[in-house]
Amino acid sequence: MTPAMRKFASAALIVGVFVFWELFCLVAGISELILPRPTRILAAFWEYAPAIWPHAWQTLYTTLVGFVCGVAIGLSLGVLIGSSRLAYDTAYPLLVGISSIPKVAVVPIFVLWFGAGTVPAILTAMIICIFPIVVNVATGIATVEPELEDVMRSLKASKWEILWNVGLPRSMPYFFASLKVAITLSFVGSVIAETVASNKGVGNMMMIASSSFNVPLVFSGLMVLAVMGVSLYALFSLIERRMAGWAMRKSN
Amino acid sequence: MTDDRFVHLERVGVTFGTGKTRTEALTPTDLAIKRGDFVALVGPSGCGKSTILKLISELLKPSTGNIFFGGRELGAKPLRVGMAFQSASLLPWMTVRDNVMLPLKIVPPFKKDYRAERHRAFRDRADALLAQVGLEDFADKSPWQLSGGMMQRANLCRALIHDPDLLLLDEPFGALDQFTREELWQTLQDLWIDRGSTVILVTHDLREAAYLANRICVMSPRPGRIVEDRAVDFVRPRAIDITFEPEFARLVQDLRRLIVGAPKPPKADAA
Ligand SMILES: Nc1ncnc2c1ncn2[C@@H]1O[C@H](COP(=O)(O)OP(=O)(O)OP(=O)(O)O)[C@@H](O)[C@H]1O
Ligand SMILES: [Mg+2]
Numbered sequence: 001m002t003p004a005m006r007k008f009a010s011a012a013l014i015v016g017v018f019v020f021w022e023l024f025c026l027v028a029g030i031s032e033l034i035l036p037r038p039t040r041i042l043a044a045f046w047e048y049a050p051a052i053w054p055h056a057w058q059t060l061y062t063t064l065v066g067f068v069c070g071v072a073i074g075l076s077l078g079v080l081i082g083s084s085r086l087a088y089d090t091a092y093p094l095l096v097g098i099s100s101i102p103k104v105a106v107v108p109i110f111v112l113w114f115g116a117g118t119v120p121a122i123l124t125a126m127i128i129c130i131f132p133i134v135v136n137v138a139t140g141i142a143t144v145e146p147e148l149e150d151v152m153r154s155l156k157a158s159k160w161e162i163l164w165n166v167g168l169p170r171s172m173p174y175f176f177a178s179l180k181v182a183i184t185l186s187f188v189g190s191v192i193a194e195t196v197a198s199n200k201g202v203g204n205m206m207m208i209a210s211s212s213f214n215v216p217l218v219f220s221g222l223m224v225l226a227v228m229g230v231s232l233y234a235l236f237s238l239i240e241r242r243m244a245g246w247a248m249r250k251s252n
Numbered sequence: 253m254t255d256d257r258f259v260h261l262e263r264v265g266v267t268f269g270t271g272k273t274r275t276e277a278l279t280p281t282d283l284a285i286k287r288g289d290f291v292a293l294v295g296p297s298g299c300g301k302s303t304i305l306k307l308i309s310e311l312l313k314p315s316t317g318n319i320f321f322g323g324r325e326l327g328a329k330p331l332r333v334g335m336a337f338q339s340a341s342l343l344p345w346m347t348v349r350d351n352v353m354l355p356l357k358i359v360p361p362f363k364k365d366y367r368a369e370r371h372r373a374f375r376d377r378a379d380a381l382l383a384q385v386g387l388e389d390f391a392d393k394s395p396w397q398l399s400g401g402m403m404q405r406a407n408l409c410r411a412l413i414h415d416p417d418l419l420l421l422d423e424p425f426g427a428l429d430q431f432t433r434e435e436l437w438q439t440l441q442d443l444w445i446d447r448g449s450t451v452i453l454v455t456h457d458l459r460e461a462a463y464l465a466n467r468i469c470v471m472s473p474r475p476g477r478i479v480e481d482r483a484v485d486f487v488r489p490r491a492i493d494i495t496f497e498p499e500f501a502r503l504v505q506d507l508r509r510l511i512v513g514a515p516k517p518p519k520a521d522a523a
Contacts, residue, residue: 147341151410154309154335154420155358165357169345246345246394 036216041223044216055205056224059190062118062201063228066125067186074130074182075175078137082171083163088142095138099131104192116197121190128189129182136178140171173247176240183232191225257322258287258450259308259418264317266303276475277303280317283469283478287322290444290451292461295471296511301454302338303476305420308452309335332359334416336424338454340403342395348406349391352378355414362414381409384439386432400427405436412443419444419451425460434492437463441489458507459495470510480510 001009018038024030025037032040045052081087081095106127110120144167152162194203202221209217241248265280278300285291293301306312307319321331334355342351356362356374366374382391385405387398395403408424425433441464444451455461461468462484470480484503486494494500 145341147337147339148343150306150311150337151335151341151343151354152358153311154333155355155414156333157358161358165354166343169343172345244345246396 033213033215036219040216041219044214045220045223048217048220052202052205052220052224055200055202055221056228058118058200059187059194059202059225060228062121062190062194063125063183063186066122066190067129067183069122070126070129070182070186071133071179073126074133074178075137077130078134078171078175079141079163079168081134082138082141083159083167085142088138092138095131095134099135103128103189107193107196110193111197116199118198118200120197121193121201124189124193125186126189129186132178132181132185133175136174137171140174141167144170173240173244176236176244179236180233180240183236184229187225187229187232256286257284257320258289259283259285259452260320260322261304261307261314262318262320264307264314264319266300266307266312267315278307279475279477281477285450285452288448288450290464290466291453292465292468293452293454293471294456294458294461294468294507294511295476296473297456298474299471300474300476301471302422305335305422305452305454308418309333309420331418332414332416333418333420334411334414334449335420336404336407336411336422338422338426340395340400340407342403342406342410344395346395347392348387348395348398349375349378349382351395352381352406352409352413354410359414378409378413381413382406385409385436401429401432404428408436408440415447415449417449419449421451421453423454423456426456433457433460438492440464445489458504458511459500461507462500462503463490463492463495468507470507480507482507 022037022039025035036044081091103124107120107124110123114120114123141163148166148170149162152166157165190201191203194201195207198204202224206218206221209215209221261281261283263280263282264278265276266278268275268277281304283304293304295301303312307314310319342348343354346354353374356377357366362374379388379391382388385408387402387405387409390398390402390406395406398406404424404427408421411419411421411424425436428436437460440451453461453464465484468480468482468484469478470482471477472479482503486500
């Protein structure tokens, strides 16, 4: 299959799913309270757009702030752990342990400490995306081929120069791959925190809409989240291809 | 009396691992190399040739013995080492040119000018070297777009760019065809005559050793040691034609016999 055909096929599949959804609801006569049709969701989105925007901004804002903090912390921790054998051996098991805890369980703790609102959402978005970044960056740096390091050492490069010229570039594909995962996780984090403890954000809006049985609005919220998530994922894929294209070994 | 030993290995041995995985790579060996010399190191695979180069470039600490570097008196400028590794080890995220320029970024005194000069003098310098090995059209390519032999040539450029006092070459021409190889022999010889750096060349090709070196050290199978140390005094600059002379053929044959014959007595005796 040529790349153009592959793109067409995946676009057709996406459209097909929505068409099927629409037809299925129509033919089976499914109630709007259970599963609204895509056209109804779009209509609801249009209708409530002025009310949705502030919530969407809030969610985007908490997600991005949490994500940026998470990336900063994750990257520095990852570099630290990856560049020291001792730190790697000592901290890695702990890290894997912590990363397997469901992070949403800490939302109530954040609420306890900081009260309901924006702060727990940001913190949840942050904490949930730190670990994949740390683990990836640390792995990228710790698995640098000894031959590449030898090249630097034969030039009497300092540890810092080796890290800067070999360790960091080597870990970039791992880093960017983890960013794609991390941004998605950040969304999960902030939406869950908003659902549990906030009066703003798409998560909160969906909670309120569902308690008043405004199901099309609930699904509009979902759609907004999907669009934001997909766009950010696409953005980071693009950055990944730009910054770490060498690891994909494609000539163009 | 001045000490003309530039690099001096004194009873240097290397063992890898402990217990069951213990491998003796190098039995205590002495080797003294004069400044400006061109030494070839030949021997069967796995005898410790790369190990000796790694010792001299201080990538590896000797398990026993000491290594001394002459000309590194207190306050003297540190020894500049250029090393071409057996595996080309180019950094895949950089272009070929940037790979070649890497030592200029790390090694003093070039280091301090790197940012300023990067797009002018240093670039020209890298391009000139690349042209010398026939890679002028590949400077902007990524390493993985090169063939094995081309990577080795780029690797050689990287070893040379910072004008090293000591050049360590680990089978730099291994993946090249006969003709390119002979061409690069001449290039390397010219460079050496020009710059007068000290060269240690590890090779499997006895003709290469005989053509290029002033001195050939033959090693025994693992655990290696130097079993023969032979001076080669064909006049410089040597033309490729000398490889067809009887004297040259005799030298290569002698070396061959030393390596193939060294492990155990010929089979005919055992019968
Ligand atoms: N990192 C290592 N760990 C354990 N053993 C090693 C290591 N590096 C080398 N050796 C052993 O040391 C011996 C010498 O290795 P070396 O690479 O110096 O051989 P060589 O003479 O360069 O061989 P070749 O001509 O095949 O390149 C080998 O037998 C190898 O098994
Ligand atoms: Mg070797």
